[in-house]
Amino acid sequence: MTRTLNRQQWRKITLACATAVLAVGCTSNEPASPKPPATTAPTTTAAPEPSPSETPADPAETAKSEAIATYLSYWKETEKRYADKTNKAGDLKKYAVSAALSQVEQDTERMRRRNTVALGTVTVGNPTAVSADINRQIPNVVISSCLDISQWQVLNADTKKPVTLPKERLLRYVIKATVEKWPEGWRVIRDEPQGKKC
Template identity: 30%
Template sequence: MTARQTRLRPGVMALYAGVGLSVALTGCGGGSDDARPQALPSRASSAASVSASVDPEAVEETAVLAAYNAMSREQMAAYRPASAEGTELERYVTADALGQIRNDLHRMREAGTVVRGELGHDAEVTELDMDAQTPTASLSDCVDLARYETYDTRARTVIPLPSEQPLRYVMTATAQRWDGRWMVTGLDTRGGQTC
């Protein structure tokens, strides 16, 4: 399996909801002996047919995006008070990515700034390599700054975005699968492209 471009398939999670469900039908009398109700497939054969129809790459892409989105939520929870205390960032990022976030928080505390509002995200997995010794993924995220503010706690005012800063830009990230779960390993927030 090599790197490929892809979009998340929205139906993957719906397949899981149906795996454990089975319906038992009972027959009622009133027909001839030849008119017997058809036997339903067993639970094991139903689960096997659903499992066979699930794309393993789509399952991994869903897991990558879940880890990235959880990291993004925890990151915003840290940026609001300019402190990672009380967050669960360590569950979703490796030491390198956590170092990037902690550097941001340190600069924010020195400047007396915090974040208010929300960042919009529209992330997708752009590459997935499950054959690597450590499975890896690359993500592209269209970040929306429309409801995001940097607030100066000393001057008690919102710091406007630089005039050249687009409201929507592409941020990239990398992730790796460690011990059965995906972790964000790096963030590139420079945002060279608009989206």
């Protein structure tokens, strides 16, 4: 059905088209049947509910996990240092600073002077983050674990013969480490045997 427009309606449509041309343009010189102006209500979109696998991680739990991973890496590098009679092996500075680094460096320097090395593996049993303070200027995590050095043998560096050690020494003991988040990443700053069996 064709609808005839009077002159006043034609002017309104032309004026509407002229003002709308900047925003949407006109595609034809033919008059179009008038349409009611589109109303756009403000829309709000709710964020989709995260699925269980997309739930954001708890920052404290993330810190604990990262600190434990650093601590385990620290012990792998410590093993390498103790096994090297030149006292240079291992990338210890990537995982330890402060008292923890000094302790290993002093111990291995003493061993180098005595011409001894420690070969084998150290087992860090059940490393557990007992506290995490992530809101301080330098976040830290305290880790407790059972250190098993029973497979770590102290040997003469040249002959590889075992060195006599005190029989009463602990081979499995509780150790507490403090790990801090430095600008370069997590670093073990203290690693302190607690003097009790585990």
